[in-house]
Amino acid sequence: xxxxxxxxxxLSASVGDRVTITCRAxxxxxxxxxxYQQKGGxxxxxxxxxxxxLESGVPSRFSGSGSGTEFTxxxxxxxxxxxxxxxxxxxxSTPLITFxxxxxxxxx
Amino acid sequence: xxxxxxxxxxLVQPGGSLRLSCTASGFTFSNYAMAWIRQVPGKGLEWxxxxxxxxxxNPGTYYADSxxxxxxxxxxNSETTVFLQMNTLRAEDxxxxxxxxxxxxxxxxxxxxxxxxxxxxxxxxxx
Numbered sequence: 001x002x003x004x005x006x007x008x009x010x011l012s013a014s015v016g017d018r019v020t021i022t023c024r025a026x027x028x029x030x031x032x033x034x035x036y037q038q039k040g041g042x043x044x045x046x047x048x049x050x051x052x053x054l055e056s057g058v059p060s061r062f063s064g065s066g067s068g069t070e071f072t073x074x075x076x077x078x079x080x081x082x083x084x085x086x087x088x089x090x091x092x093s094t095p096l097i098t099f100x101x102x103x104x105x106x107x108x
Numbered sequence: 109x110x111x112x113x114x115x116x117x118x119l120v121q122p123g124g125s126l127r128l129s130c131t132a133s134g135f136t137f138s139n140y141a142m143a144w145i146r147q148v149p150g151k152g153l154e155w156x157x158x159x160x161x162x163x164x165x166n167p168g169t170y171y172a173d174s175x176x177x178x179x180x181x182x183x184x185n186s187e188t189t190v191f192l193q194m195n196t197l198r199a200e201d202x203x204x205x206x207x208x209x210x211x212x213x214x215x216x217x218x219x220x221x222x223x224x225x226x227x228x229x230x231x232x233x234x235x
Contacts, residue, residue, distance in 0.1 A: 032219050
């Protein structure tokens with residue numbers, strides 16, 4: 001199985017900050033990498049697919065980049081509603097998709 | 109508007125069975141693969157199972173190693189519902205189970221993404 005490792009596991013930030021989350025794959029997943037946001041007690045919400053494509057309706061302050069084994073999710077100008085946990089997910093070894101362990105973004 | 113509603117969760121003893129249902133609306137259900145993902149409260153996400161869509165009487169079915177041989181996924185396109193039959197349940201199956209729609213018809217190619225999720229149904233396996 002392809003293992004996905006996110007870093008950091010948590011971070012503290014302020015409204016208006018630029019936040020970067022990293023996801024590393026145990027082997028290349030090309031650009032078959034998706035990002036999800038999960039707010040407390042709610043279902044995950046797709047943000048980014050194909051490493052860098054913004055899902056419809058997702059604010060443009062979210063962006064994704066990377067290929068191969070290293071990927072980043074960037075949130076420009078963090079907003080109050082962005083405090084949540086973020087997960088990456090590889091879709092290279094479908095059907096055996098795997099998720100990263102999550103990164104919790106908290107208010108500093 | 110896409111809507112997914114899970115049901116069927118509850119408390120069950122180890123070795124017992126449960127059948128989860130997920131009723132969908134707001135899209136052409138038969139055209140899309142569907143998946144189940146679980147999450148232990150406070151922990152991360154784990155893909156459990158998926159079933160292909162399309163015009164076929166025998167859609168592809170896929171399982172995580174942790175549930176293979178114990179769980180069975182199926183779908184009823186006429187009822188726009190996907191099911192997860194869970195047998196021989198273990199304590200480690202305790203989790204919130206989410207149903208999710210995929211963006212494609214199959215679940216065996218590159219680039220699958222889960223574009224809509226239900227709110228989940230809680231399964232607790234305990235004596």
